[in-house]
Amino acid sequence: xxxxxxxxxxxxxxxxxxxxxxxxxxxxxxxxxxxxxxxxxxxxxxxxxxxxxxxxxxxxxxxxxxxxxxxxxxxxxxxxxxxxxxxxxxxxxxxxxxxxxxxxxxxxxxxxxxxxxxxxxxxxxxxxxxxxxxxxxxxxxxxxxxxxxxxxxxxxxxxxxxxxxxxxxxxxxxxxxxxxxxxxxxxxxxxxxxxxxxxxxxxxxxxxxxxxxxxxxxxxxxxxxxxxxxxxxxxxxxxxxxxxxxxxxxxxxxxxxxxxxxxxxxxxxxxxxxxxxxxxxxxxxxxxxxxxxxxxxxxxxxxxxxxxxxxxxxxxxxxxxxxxxxxxxxxxxxxxxxxx
Amino acid sequence: xxxxxxxxxxxxxxxxxxxxxxxxxxxxxxxxxxxxxxxxxxxxxxxxxxxxxxxxxxxxxxxxxxxxxxxxxxxxxxxxxxxxxxxxxxxxxxxxxxxxxxxxxxxxxxxxxxxxxxxxxxxxxxxxxxxxxxxxxxxxxxxxxxxxxxxxxxxxxxxxxxxxxxxxxxxxxxxxxxxxxxxxxxxxxxxxxxxxxxxxxxxxxxxxxxxxxxxxxxxxxxxxxxxxxxxxxxxxxxxxxxxxxxxxxxxxxxxxxxxxxxxxxxx
Amino acid sequence: xxxxxxxxxxxxxxxxxxxxxxxxxxxxxxxxxxxxxxxxxxxxxxxxxxxxxxxxxxxxxxxxxxxxxxxxxxxxxxxxxxxxxxxxxxxxxxxxxxxxxxxxxxxxxxxxxxxxxxxxxxxxxxxxxxxxxxxxxxxxxxxxxxxxxxxxxxxxxxxxxxxxxxxxxxxxxxxxxxxxxxxxxxxxxxxxxxxxxxxxxxxxxxxxxxxxxxxxxxxxxxxxxxxxxxxxxxxxxxxxxxxxxxxxxxxxxxxxxxxxxxxxxxxxx
Numbered sequence: 043x044x045x046x047x048x049x050x051x052x053x054x055x056x057x058x059x060x061x062x063x064x065x066x067x068x069x070x071x072x073x074x075x076x077x078x079x080x081x082x083x084x085x086x087x088x089x090x091x092x093x094x095x096x097x098x099x100x101x102x103x104x105x106x107x108x109x110x111x112x113x114x115x116x117x118x119x120x121x122x123x124x125x126x127x128x129x130x131x132x133x134x135x136x137x138x139x140x141x142x143x144x145x146x147x148x149x150x151x152x153x154x155x156x157x158x159x160x161x162x163x164x165x166x167x168x169x170x171x172x173x174x175x176x177x178x179x180x181x182x183x184x185x186x187x188x189x190x191x192x193x194x195x196x197x198x199x200x201x202x203x204x205x206x207x208x209x210x211x212x213x214x215x216x217x218x219x220x221x222x223x224x225x226x227x228x229x230x231x232x233x234x235x236x237x238x239x240x241x242x243x244x245x246x247x248x249x250x251x252x253x254x255x256x257x258x259x260x261x262x263x264x265x266x267x268x269x270x271x272x273x274x275x276x277x278x279x280x281x282x283x284x285x286x287x288x289x290x291x292x293x294x295x296x297x298x299x300x301x302x303x304x305x306x307x308x309x310x311x312x313x314x315x316x317x318x319x320x321x322x323x324x325x326x327x328x329x330x331x332x333x334x335x336x337x338x339x340x341x342x343x344x345x346x347x348x349x350x351x352x353x354x355x356x357x358x359x360x361x362x363x364x365x366x367x368x369x370x371x372x373x374x375x376x377x378x379x380x381x382x
Numbered sequence: 383x384x385x386x387x388x389x390x391x392x393x394x395x396x397x398x399x400x401x402x403x404x405x406x407x408x409x410x411x412x413x414x415x416x417x418x419x420x421x422x423x424x425x426x427x428x429x430x431x432x433x434x435x436x437x438x439x440x441x442x443x444x445x446x447x448x449x450x451x452x453x454x455x456x457x458x459x460x461x462x463x464x465x466x467x468x469x470x471x472x473x474x475x476x477x478x479x480x481x482x483x484x485x486x487x488x489x490x491x492x493x494x495x496x497x498x499x500x501x502x503x504x505x506x507x508x509x510x511x512x513x514x515x516x517x518x519x520x521x522x523x524x525x526x527x528x529x530x531x532x533x534x535x536x537x538x539x540x541x542x543x544x545x546x547x548x549x550x551x552x553x554x555x556x557x558x559x560x561x562x563x564x565x566x567x568x569x570x571x572x573x574x575x576x577x578x579x580x581x582x583x584x585x586x587x588x589x590x591x592x593x594x595x596x597x598x599x600x601x602x603x604x605x606x607x608x609x610x611x612x613x614x615x616x617x618x619x620x621x622x623x624x625x626x627x628x629x630x631x632x633x634x635x636x637x638x639x640x641x642x643x644x645x646x647x648x649x
Numbered sequence: 650x651x652x653x654x655x656x657x658x659x660x661x662x663x664x665x666x667x668x669x670x671x672x673x674x675x676x677x678x679x680x681x682x683x684x685x686x687x688x689x690x691x692x693x694x695x696x697x698x699x700x701x702x703x704x705x706x707x708x709x710x711x712x713x714x715x716x717x718x719x720x721x722x723x724x725x726x727x728x729x730x731x732x733x734x735x736x737x738x739x740x741x742x743x744x745x746x747x748x749x750x751x752x753x754x755x756x757x758x759x760x761x762x763x764x765x766x767x768x769x770x771x772x773x774x775x776x777x778x779x780x781x782x783x784x785x786x787x788x789x790x791x792x793x794x795x796x797x798x799x800x801x802x803x804x805x806x807x808x809x810x811x812x813x814x815x816x817x818x819x820x821x822x823x824x825x826x827x828x829x830x831x832x833x834x835x836x837x838x839x840x841x842x843x844x845x846x847x848x849x850x851x852x853x854x855x856x857x858x859x860x861x862x863x864x865x866x867x868x869x870x871x872x873x874x875x876x877x878x879x880x881x882x883x884x885x886x887x888x889x890x891x892x893x894x895x896x897x898x899x900x901x902x903x904x905x906x907x908x909x910x911x912x913x914x915x916x917x918x
Contacts, residue, residue, distance in 0.1 A: 115914055116915075117915045131914070135759070145751075155672075163666075166662060169658070420845075421844045421848065429706055432708070432709065436705050555679050559684070560686075560687035560688070564687040567691040567693075
């Protein structure tokens with residue numbers, strides 16, 4: 043039974059179209075005109091308990107809109123969501139008891155009181171039994187190293203400390219699902235590592251389902267085993283991260299140094315199927331190719347028809363490029379073709 | 383001298399623009415003023431329904447008194463007070479200090495600016511009330527009008543200085559609100575804005591006679607209705623003037639103390 | 650059964666938040682003292698005004714000094730209580746525009762409760778003390794023909810008065826859902842209208858009287874209970890409607906809030 047189930051989810055915003063000046067304001071007052079913006083259309087998402095899912099997409103793709111609907115404080119225009127069998131919007135009070143959220147930009151901590159008091163306040167808000175609270179607090183403090191700053195007020199914490207506290211707060215009440223929105227943004231490498239370790243561990247040991255949005259691809263690769271990509275309001279990829287990477291193992295980038303003019307070479311070669319010239323200069327060219335269709339040798343042979351290859355090197359598959367290609371629609375994920 | 387005036391005039395002009403920009407706060411202030419006035423008016427109206435003469439004060443005179451009181455109470459309003467505290471809170475004060483202008487003088491110019499733009503609209507509102515309530519007692523000759531204008535200037539100066547000094551307290555506390563309420567309450571009562579000072583019981587009357595608040599409403603309103611003139615007026619003007627001088631220097635003293643605090647504590 | 654546990658939990662959390670907020674505010678000792686006294690002082694001025702006024706006249710429209718001070722004390726006390734315990738309502742514009750509403754919606758506690766207890770005002774304590782003092786003084790200085798009903802009425806209408814105040818303040822602050830700017834203009838103006846309730850509504854003419862009784866029923870806080878207790882008019886016992894008015898207003902306030910909230914949730918801040 044899926045723990046997060048979204049069917050046909052959509053969200054349409056209405057933006058007022060207002061002309062400038064007093065005339066425009068009057069016009070708008072009498073007969074308002076709206077344009078519709080489809081932020082999210084027909085999204086299906088099914089996440090099972092214990093999964094770690096990365097939710098990824100360019101800015102404006104509908105990522106935060108989907109998350110807001112899933113967490114229950116944005117009303118969907120259409121479709122259905124069930125989290126733990128409940129509708130997060132209509133059954134908010136009940137649903138939030140089993141849900142945790144971490145916002146990268148905003149904190150759950152009360153600003154003017156010691157961190158420890160924020161914890162006790164949330165303990166009371168979530169009605170956590172005292173014994174369980176003590177256990178969780180001890181465990182979380184240790185995992186995230188909270189003890190040194192428990193007594194400080196939130197305004198005195200560094201970003202890394204604040205984020206660790208927020209993480210602990212999100213998991214304090216044993217939620218079955220936790221949403222994390224850019225949890226490692228702005229943090230240094232050591233803290234990021236620690237947070238990733240924590241997420242993996244808690245997922246392993248407690249089976250907490252995790253939905254993570256992040257621009258940090260290391261977060262995604264390290265913590266999540268599933269990747270959902272959203273672009274322009276629809277999901278364009280949903281599957282194992284590894285599968286996507288494997289598929290993209292098919293795309294390789296080869297950089298060539300030539301005796302002839304790279305641009306001429308690009309023109310000659312460019313029309314060839316299964317490859318794409320991504321860069322060219324006076325004596326060099328870079329080519330992306332599907333290595334199941336062409337071998338490196340094939341490329342070099344092609345190159346030799348126009349000139350001589352002095353040197354070449356091949357890049358390892360880059361997750362960044364992979365995602366970029368997915369965004370740009372260059373990577374056709376529908377099936378087994380890894381067409382570049 | 384002319385350059386100095388020009389410099390401070392810029393402050394005034396900018397403040398006038400700002401008031402219109404702070405339309406919302408302005409509307410709230412106006413509304414608050416209207417409500418307060420309406421309440422007071424009806425209370426006195428009811429009082430006079432049962433008692434036609436209060437120690438020589440009759441309803442006609444009271445009506446004019448109340449309108450002038452409204453006018454003066456609304457002038458030099460909260461905008462100035464909150465401006466100072468706002469500047470301190472947002473750190474703009476540092477910028478102000480770096481400018482080659484005396485802060486106290488600059489404040490006065492800005493307050494003047496606020497007062498002019500607010501004053502015009504308040505005056506219109508007061509004329510409206512005068513018309514609606516049928517207040518007919520006004521100065522009878524040019525001299526009285528002149529003395530009235532002088533007393534209004536005294537009133538504005540006194541009020542500004544009170545607001546300024548109280549406002550400086552925000553260097554020491556973060557809640558200007560409490561201080562502001564205290565000042566407003568004290569001013570409303572002891573200035574004669576709610577009840578003409580002449581109607582106060584004798585002990586209180588003596589106290590208020592020597593306080594600066596008197597100049598804010600009582601003196602101008604009484605000049606306007608023709609109750610205060612001649613020797614008594616001269617004496618009152620003298621006391622008011624002395625208070626203005628005292629407050630001006632008090633303002634400088636507190637300012638210095640505040641600056642000391644800022645440099646020691648780094649704001 | 651569930652309703653009882655819910656209410657108990659809400660009450661518990663309410664006092665918890667209130668205590669927490671008070672603790673924070675009290676740390677600013679100087680400010681707290683100033684606020685406490687200024688709260689009391691500002692109202693004290695109102696009392697002084699009436700005292701001086703009544704040295705000249707015995708009564709206004711048949712109302713004696715202490716009868717009016719009785720009304721004053723109720724306005725003061727209810728205002729104090731709202732400032733003390735429910736000051737959060739005034740923060741709504743801030744909450745909505747600064748994105749703090751999201752945090753509130755993500756917690757398993759009623760958003761209304763969270764908003765009301767978002768902050769507290771120390772000056773409210775000063776107001777309440779002043780209100781209580783004046784209330785007691787006025788009761789001992791006025792002639793009331795006590796009956797069992799009237800004695801029972803006192804706690805009832807005090808609670809209703811506070812509920813009415815809170816409901817009006819909260820509903821007025823919900824205007825923040827529709828007015829995008831971060832301003833408290835509308836709630837402040839509605840708050841200002843309470844000044845009329847310091848005096849007998851009959852003094853103000855039909856229009857204002859109707860406003861105070863039927864539209865923004867501040868009159869039920871002070872005037873109507875006073876009419877009943879002091880036997881001013883035959884319709885005095887209508888004062889027993891106060892709790893109903895309070896309930897009615899609370900329902901409306903709640904509806905307005907959720908209406909505004911659903912709009913907020915649909916347009917996504």
